[in-house]
Amino acid sequence: MKIFELLTIPQLAGMRIIAGKAGKDREVESVNMMDAPDIIQFLNKNEFLVTTAYHLKDHPHMLSELVTAMAEQGCAGLGIKTKRFLNEVPAEVISLADQLTLPIIELPLELSLGQIVNFTFQTILDKRAAELKLVLETHKQFTNIIMQGKGIQLLLQDLSKMINRPVQLIDQHMKPISQPITELDFHSLLDGISIPPTKISPISLTTIASKQDFTLFPVHISEKKYGFLIIIGEIKKTDQFTLLTIEQAANVISFSLIKENALRQHDRSIRNDFFLHFLDGTLSSQDEITGRAAEFSLQNNQMYICAVGKIDGELHHPTYTQQHEKADDLYDFIEGELSTKKHGIHFFKKGESCILLFEVHEDRMNPGTYVESNLIELQNRVSSYFGNTISFGVSTLCQNFLQTKSAYKEAVDALSQGKLSKKKEYIQTYHTKDIMELMRQIPQEDLRNFYAFALEGFKETKIEEEQSLLETLLVYLETHCQISETAKRLFVHRNTVVYRIEKCEEILGKSLKDPETTLQIRLALRIKSLIEK
Structure with missing residues (x-):
């Protein structure tokens, strides 16, 4: 209840504000009666104090001290019977109350302090009871809406x-x-x-x-x-x-x-566990796989394209738990984007990656463009909301759900290929029978021998230097020998790139301008990613 509302109580007719009118919106939570000079230490915030000013009649200066103390204490206001023991409130006290915006109210003589306290308390209680009734009725009304579905x-x-x-x-x-x-x-x-x-x-x-x-x-x-x-x-x-x-x-x-959210998380967990068990080969029966997949709206006779996404770089947070929570939040955001705006896109999480299965229908003219446009939109949304970038590897078209296991591997390979080139926020599409797949058919021993022959000179360098040189060499060749682009992707000065390339040519004893040499080096660097797995 506000101070100005006190004046509207019928039983308290005759009360009026004589000072501190600017504080009429002060909240009144309780009321107290003053019968001793040391009342201040017993007053509380938002408390309305009533008094006859009996102990102040011979010490009017103490009224100023009382007003100051009450303002500092955050009291609601002061009520005084001015025609009882104190004929009028001193002008300096009125000025002080106006300055401190502490209302001073003149109390009617015909009412005792006890009556004023009782009527005030009764009004406060009635107001609280009305508010409580409102809260209960409102809460019941809103609860019924939810309970009725x-x-x-x-x-x-x-x-x-x-x-x-x-x-x-x-x-x-x-x-x-x-x-x-x-x-x-x-x-x-x-x-x-x-x-x-x-x-x-x-x-x-x-x-x-x-x-x-x-x-x-x-x-x-x-x-x-x-x-x-x-x-x-x-x-x-x-x-x-x-x-x-x-x-x-x-x-x-x-x-x-x-x-x-709890129900959604439970359903999501069951669905995600099924798909991960399918990828890991835990589920061996095709009938079991297709039957359970159908429960999650994954039809086996449906064509799909698989995309695997991963956040670029690292999420810089103090603890591993916070990094994990940030990644989960980002992937939950992506899932929310897909569930509210897109149909026929299934979302899963595996470790630090997310997996998207795009349904492809026969009437869709260019499924690759459809997938890419959706992924670009997701990249833009992630960048806008989180300030992070995410990259995707995309598989070729598979004819049914059972083939999505192979499609997942294709998407992972495509994602890894883009990462090798030090790109960010990219969408890398898997190419059937590309050079990496052909090299996988070659025995590991032959691959190691070719790698050792092509990059033999680097064995004599220190491990740290070898890593930086080979990394520079790979990006340099992947960017078609562009010095500036290589420096940009590696976050180094272009002169550093020039120095490292010259060092590589010195170690190899060959010029990187020779097509045969660069082809041999490119193959060796691709083999490096295979033999180190």
């Missing part, structure tokens, strides 16, 4: 009608969880603003671009993830009805989201 969207619609404001539910990435009700892009609007996940109280913001006020109420999505219930428009702190209604909606939404 009507969904969060209907709950948000009811909430919007009750508070007469548009509402929006977004996740931790500022993406809409429910159907969008506004064209505002909250990810862009809140970019650069750090909002603590443990924040409990609402957060009020105003966007410069749209000049729109909105308030964020935290909602839990899971044990560690959180989102926000956004209310479009200004909500005043004095509007307790609206605040309580929104808080109850946020509570019900949190419970609903946590439940949905």
Whole structure:
């Protein structure tokens, strides 16, 4: 209850503010009666003090000390019977109260302090009871919506009608969880603003671009993830009805989201385990594989293209656990993007990689372009939301689900090939019967002999120097002997590249301008990745 609301209590008619009117919005949570000079140490924040000023009648200067102390203590206000023992409040005290915005209220003589305390307490209790009743009714109404299976969207619609404001539910990435009700892009609007996940109280913001006020109420999505219930428009702190209604909606939404997330995680885990067992060869019966695959909408007579993605570089976080959580968050984001916007794309996780199975239908003219466009869109979204880059290796078209095991290996090989060239945010497509596949058919001993013959001179160099020279040589040849591009991919100065290439030619005793020499070296460097596995 506010100070100004005290003046509207019928039983307390005759009360009026005589000083500190600017503090009329101070909150009154309790009321106390003053009967001793040392009352200050017993007062609490938001407490309304009433007194006859009996012990102040001969020491008016103490009233200034009382007003100052009450303001520092955060008290709600001071009520004085001015016509009892203190004829009037000194002018300097009124000036001080105005300065400190501490309301001083003149109390009517016909009411005792006990009556004033009782009526005030009764009003506070009635107000609290009304608020509690509102909370229970609102909570019951929102809970019934969820229990009847009507969904969060209907709950948000009811909430919007009750508070007469548009509402929006977004996740931790500022993406809409429910159907969008506004064209505002909250990810862009809140970019650069750090909002603590443990924040409990609402957060009020105003966007410069749209000049729109909105308030964020935290909602839990899971044990560690959180989102926000956004209310479009200004909500005043004095509007307790609206605040309580929104808080109850946020509570019900949190419970609903946590439940949905737990069920989704359980289903996802079962589905992911099946696919990983299939890739590892644990499931041997084709009937068992195709039967269980069909349970997860993976039809065996369906054509697929497999893509394997991996985050470029390392996620720089203090601990391994934090790095793992960051990677999981990023992959969960990708899965969310696919589930809400794309049909016929199946998502799995394996170790530090993610696996995407694209359904390819006969009416699709160019499946390769379709897959690539989707992967580029994902790369752009990951870069925008996380500031990280991700690369993909893409398989050839396989005719049924059983062949996706081979398609997965193709995608992994394509991803590795792009990594060898020190590229980032790339999409590398597997080429059937490429040079790597042909070399796999050659006995390991013959490959080792060819490698040793082609790069024999490097054995005499130090291990660290050998690694840097061979790495430079590989990227140099993969970039068609472009010095600047090699330096860019290796993050070194171009003069360093020139020095290393000259050093390589010196060790080899051959010029890298000779096509036969470069072909031999390229083959040897490809063999290096095979014999070191």
